[in-house]
Amino acid sequence: MPLLTELESALAGVIDPEIRRPITEIGMVRSVQVEDDGLAVIGIDLTTQGCPMRERITGDVDKAARTVAGVTDVRIELGVMSDEQRQNLRSQLRGGKPEPVIPFTQPGNLTRIYAIASGKGGVGKSTVTANLATAMAADGLKVGVLDADIFGFSIPGMLGVEGQPTRLDDMLLPPIAHEVKAVSIGMFVPEGQPVVWRGPMLHRAIEQFLADVFWGDLDVLLLDLPPGTGDIAISVAQLLPHAELVVVTTPQAAASGVAERAGSIATQTSQSVVGVIENMAWLDQADGTRLHLFGEGGGTRVADRLSSTLGTSVPLLGQIPLDIAAREAGDGGTPVVLSDPDSPAAAALRDVARRLASRQRGLAGRSLGVTPVKR
Incomplete structure (x- = not known):
């Protein structure tokens, strides 16, 4: 009995790589026996049946079991959860709720939600999103990324995610890359095939990504929005009313003017704008000077104008220089904050990530634990 207890204790330390909970807690351990020898x-x-983490799970179980003194060998007998087991697991992961709900809108949820927006495409919004997410995860936060850019998805490539999320009946377990959970329509669409959807389908897709995906207990959720103020921006405001906007622009006047409109949507959606990020701010030269390829001051202009429009302080969170390392890292599937952490772009992105991570969520939508008393 002591040996069996020690073995069960060792198995409790094996974490499911997708759900991120002990396999003993989520009902994966069917039986444990120790023979006389x-x-x-x-x-x-x-x-x-086709669990993509089969080999990793069996390897981790085997390794954990062999750490127990008295175990001479290990035999793992694999099976598949029954429909009832999967139903119980889905209910457990949803906090006891049988039907899908958006966890980030539930009372007491403390996840900070940042929607990364831009007025036009090509300003590096997805690059910023991927790097902010991995920088926060590298600092120990639990981070998720929802690629809400249905038509121009690029998050899977930038994070190096291949394949589809694992399906647990009507629940999806998001792939994890660089300790970041990520979901994108790009994980379901064959390469080269366009997504041709209209408003209602776009809304339903975002809703499913929020409710049908097991995000777990996140510290931060980042949404990579499409450019502009179209259907998806409105849907995100409806589905996640407490999401805060981060506006990405370049220094160029044409880009900053459009970015201002993207941030001004907050006046109609009652969202708040956390700040502005100026991407491609300059190119560092060998002699130590800076070459401002796209002009100067775009980020400051957007921040000042949004502050005036919204009647609240909208700061310039950071200026990200042009950096070949950042482009190469994005193409390679490992964001520059990890692949080249000492590069100028990585340092600037890491600073912005820490500013966002250190912000405290407001009390809106949170339970205060106060019960009215009648007199």
């Missing part, structure tokens, strides 16, 4: 026979029920 010290052979440990462990029954494991995978969530799905």
Whole structure:
């Protein structure tokens, strides 16, 4: 009995790589036995028949079992969860709720939600999103990214995500890259095939990505919005009313003017604008000077005008220089804050990430734990 108890305790330390909870907690351990000769026979029920993490889970179970003194060998007998087991697991992951709900709108949820917006395409909004997410995760935060740019998705490539999320019946387990959970329509569309959808389908897609995906307990959720103020920006405001906007622009006057309009949507959606990020601010030269390829002051102009329009302080969060390392890292699937952390762009992006991560969420929508008393 002591040996069996120690073995069960060791298995409790094995974490499911997708759900990020102990396999003993989510009902994956079907049985544990120890033969007289010290052979440990462990029954494991995978969530799905074609579980992509089969080898990793069996390897982790085998390794954990062999750390127990007295275990001479390990045999793992794999199975698959029954419909009832999967239903119980889905209910458990949803906090006891049988039907899908958007967890970020539930009372007491403390996830900070930042919608990364821009007025026009080509300003590096997705690059900024991917780097902010991985920088926050590298600092120990639990981070998720929802690629809300349905038509121009690029997050899977920038994070190096391949394949589809694992399906747990009507629940999706998001892939994890660089310790960031990510979901994108690009994970479901064949390469080269366009997405041709109208407003209602776009709204439903965002709603499903929020409610049908098991995001877990996130510290921060980043949404990579499409350019402009169209259907998806409005849907995000409806589905996530407490999401805060971060506006990305370049120094160029044409880009900053459009970016201002993207931030001004907050006047109609009752959202707040956290700040402005100026991307491609300058190019560092070998002699130490800066070459301002797209002009100067665009980020400051957007921040000042939004402050005036919204009647609240909208700061310039940071200026990101042009950096070949950032472009190469994005193409390679490893954001520059990880692949070249000492580069100028990485340092600037990391500073912005820490500014956003250190902000405290307001009390709006949160339970105060106060019960009215009648007198």
